[in-house]
Amino acid sequence: VNTKISKTTSDNLKKEIAALPTDLILIIIDHNISSLYSKVLNLQEIEGKKVIVWKAPDGEKVKNIKEYESCVEYFLDKGIHRKTHLIAFGGGATSDFAGFVAATLLRGIKWSVIPTTLLAMVDASIGGKVAINSKEVKNLIGAFHKPENIWMNYKFLETLPPEEMKSGKGEILKYALLEKSIHDLVIKDAQMEEIINACGSFKLKLTEEDFQETGKRKILNLGHTFGHALEKIYNLSHGVAVLWGMAVMDIIYNQSKNLNVIKELKSKLSIDEEKSPWIKRDFPMEKIIELVKKDKKMVSNFDLEVVVVHEIGKPDLKTVDLETLANDVSKVQNELKNLSL
Amino acid sequence: VNTKISKTTSDNLKKEIAALPTDLILIIIDHNISSLYSKVLNLQEIEGKKVIVWKAPDGEKVKNIKEYESCVEYFLDKGIHRKTHLIAFGGGATSDFAGFVAATLLRGIKWSVIPTTLLAMVDASIGGKVAINSKEVKNLIGAFHKPENIWMNYKFLETLPPEEMKSGKGEILKYALLEKSIHDLVIKDAQMEEIINACGSFKLKLTEEDFQETGKRKILNLGHTFGHALEKIYNLSHGVAVLWGMAVMDIIYNQSKNLNVIKELKSKLSIDEEKSPWIKRDFPMEKIIELVKKDKKMVSNFDLEVVVVHEIGKPDLKTVDLETLANDVSKVQNELKNLSL
Numbered sequence: 001v002n003t004k005i006s007k008t009t010s011d012n013l014k015k016e017i018a019a020l021p022t023d024l025i026l027i028i029i030d031h032n033i034s035s036l037y038s039k040v041l042n043l044q045e046i047e048g049k050k051v052i053v054w055k056a057p058d059g060e061k062v063k064n065i066k067e068y069e070s071c072v073e074y075f076l077d078k079g080i081h082r083k084t085h086l087i088a089f090g091g092g093a094t095s096d097f098a099g100f101v102a103a104t105l106l107r108g109i110k111w112s113v114i115p116t117t118l119l120a121m122v123d124a125s126i127g128g129k130v131a132i133n134s135k136e137v138k139n140l141i142g143a144f145h146k147p148e149n150i151w152m153n154y155k156f157l158e159t160l161p162p163e164e165m166k167s168g169k170g171e172i173l174k175y176a177l178l179e180k181s182i183h184d185l186v187i188k189d190a191q192m193e194e195i196i197n198a199c200g201s202f203k204l205k206l207t208e209e210d211f212q213e214t215g216k217r218k219i220l221n222l223g224h225t226f227g228h229a230l231e232k233i234y235n236l237s238h239g240v241a242v243l244w245g246m247a248v249m250d251i252i253y254n255q256s257k258n259l260n261v262i263k264e265l266k267s268k269l270s271i272d273e274e275k276s277p278w279i280k281r282d283f284p285m286e287k288i289i290e291l292v293k294k295d296k297k298m299v300s301n302f303d304l305e306v307v308v309v310h311e312i313g314k315p316d317l318k319t320v321d322l323e324t325l326a327n328d329v330s331k332v333q334n335e336l337k338n339l340s341l
Numbered sequence: 342v343n344t345k346i347s348k349t350t351s352d353n354l355k356k357e358i359a360a361l362p363t364d365l366i367l368i369i370i371d372h373n374i375s376s377l378y379s380k381v382l383n384l385q386e387i388e389g390k391k392v393i394v395w396k397a398p399d400g401e402k403v404k405n406i407k408e409y410e411s412c413v414e415y416f417l418d419k420g421i422h423r424k425t426h427l428i429a430f431g432g433g434a435t436s437d438f439a440g441f442v443a444a445t446l447l448r449g450i451k452w453s454v455i456p457t458t459l460l461a462m463v464d465a466s467i468g469g470k471v472a473i474n475s476k477e478v479k480n481l482i483g484a485f486h487k488p489e490n491i492w493m494n495y496k497f498l499e500t501l502p503p504e505e506m507k508s509g510k511g512e513i514l515k516y517a518l519l520e521k522s523i524h525d526l527v528i529k530d531a532q533m534e535e536i537i538n539a540c541g542s543f544k545l546k547l548t549e550e551d552f553q554e555t556g557k558r559k560i561l562n563l564g565h566t567f568g569h570a571l572e573k574i575y576n577l578s579h580g581v582a583v584l585w586g587m588a589v590m591d592i593i594y595n596q597s598k599n600l601n602v603i604k605e606l607k608s609k610l611s612i613d614e615e616k617s618p619w620i621k622r623d624f625p626m627e628k629i630i631e632l633v634k635k636d637k638k639m640v641s642n643f644d645l646e647v648v649v650v651h652e653i654g655k656p657d658l659k660t661v662d663l664e665t666l667a668n669d670v671s672k673v674q675n676e677l678k679n680l681s682l
Binding site for chain 1: 413420421
């Protein structure tokens with residue numbers, strides 16, 4: 001399967017779904033999206049299809065085994081078959097969750113996504129990484145399962161809360177460090193739609209070349225090693241956590257060489273974020289190591305892989321053991337303490 | 342990945358595991374096997390490896406979301422990494438469950454199987470179909486995830502309860518209907534080890550050619566459409582349910598042409614099973630349809646796929662709608678009522 005990303009409108013969407021080769025559609029819809037859009041975009045009635053809808057608690061709250069069980073048993077109880085098509089309608093958490101449901105129902109059914117947040121449009125909905133969270137750490141339970149279609153409708157961004165716009169922009173900034181052409185688009189104030197498009201194509205290509213993340217797909221984890229831990233410790237939005245994760249990596253492994261680039265991109269993207277969450281205090285390295293140990297980047301009992309960008313568009317993978325990492329952090333404790341962007 | 346099936350001994354097994362390219366081994370072991378073999382075959386101590394063991398409730402009891410959650414959180418809490426290798430040590434239920442854990446931990450880690458029952462040796466451990474059960478129906482939640490190694494040690498059969506031997510023989514009988522060379526081995530009283538070997542190779546080849554069951558792998562579902570339902574209704578062992586499932590299919594779609602072959606194979610394999618579970622009563626078609634509707638063989642809201650063997654070694658796939666199926670059953674109600682093997 002190769003994923004097809006296509007622009008669509010509310011009118012068109014119902015036609016796209018009606019054209020799917022199945023008689024049964026399952027929809028997992030974010031609770032907020034359901035409240036906001038169920039009148040304008042009623043997907044319960046699709047010509048020629050039986051439609052079963054499961055409303056997901058909004059955001060990350062859906063991504064646990066309890067909700068997984070409740071959703072899966074709900075669909076199974078209604079009766080489904082191998083050719084059922086599942087649609088995820090919401091942000092990144094909704095599509096992560098729905099994709100995992102699609103990956104595991106009847107050992108895998110087809111699915112598509114209608115991303116409704118900036119983060120989902122540029123990142124989460126693309127590439128078939130699907131997951132729920134374990135009790136302590138994000139995305140540890142999951143699968144690789146590509147969606148058939150990603151239906152992009154930029155209209156949804158009009159009702160997106162500012163905090164979620166910021167989160168999406170954090171991931172866009174990541175792409176701008178990984179890929180020179182995206183960097184240039186941001187710098188020259190290109191339209192948001194054009195930037196979203198470029199990020200999507202970049203990620204789609206990379207994930208098609210290395211679907212199961214055995215090689216170059218790993219560069220997409222830039223900022224995520226520390227990001228996931230910071231997200232948890234300070235309750236940050238995902239993209240903002242990744243932003244700080246990238247800044248920290250640059251300080252540790254790159255003598256702050258890219259900090260000015262990050263600042264410039266941040267300003268171009270109007271990301272309203274200045275002082276680090278730990279400002280004036282010690283960087284929380286112990287807590288981070290505790291969390292990193294349980295994250296997916298570990299490749300042995302002691303080593304993990306990190307991504308470092310020495311030059312814009314030229315990311316590198318680096319294997320480092322936890323002790324060395326803690327040591328390297330202690331050397332830049334002062335820079336970290338006073339970090340602002 | 343292609344699965345390697347190899348014969349092994351208790352001594353050799355520890356060397357095989359020690360040679361795996363990882364520093365962390367997870368073991369999911371059936372509770373009974375643990376009691377019987379933990380002294381003779383202690384896998385807790387493997388040179389150069391950290392080993393984490395989770396004991397599974399015996400048999401099918403492990404295959405639900407609650408146990409899945411408890412197992413996954415147990416391993417994650419201990420801390421695991423991408424190169425972790427999981428080993429399933431037990432019967433078919435244990436390997437179904439462990440394979441699903443391996444498929445979904447960190448989006449998939451490598452795994453191997455030490456099958457301890459006849460059913461697991463000839464069928465369940467091979468081919469990478471892994472699953473747990475939903476509240477009502479078997480194997481509805483799962484994935485395709487091939488093991489790296491299947492380590493065969495026929496010694497385990499010496500402590501296998503007769504009911505479980507019978508269950509494994511039911512699946513062997515299925516292979517004998519699907520593949521002429523296996524049929525001939527059984528008829529000429531070949532050694533059990535040779536028969537197990539032939540069944541394993543046959544299934545391995547088929548599942549490598551059609552891993553995700555889009556085509557010819559489906560023939561392995563012979564007897565399973567009714568089998569799964571009968572297993573549930575009469576609390577039969579899996580292989581015995583499949584045996585009755587095959588007999589019923591032969592009566593409905595093949596004018597009982599193969600019943601004598603089934604009887605002969607049954608006698609050669611010393612399967613001690615004569616009267617159908619519903620003997621002298623009406624065949625429980627309503628209950629069966631209710632369960633079949635929720636099974637994985639449905640391909641639309643009304644149609645399912647069934648396997649029919651007109652001639653030994655020549656299975657066919659057939660799509661049939663539920664109403665026609667119920668009708669066809671009513672035509673042979675008498676034969677079914679008096680069925681014995």
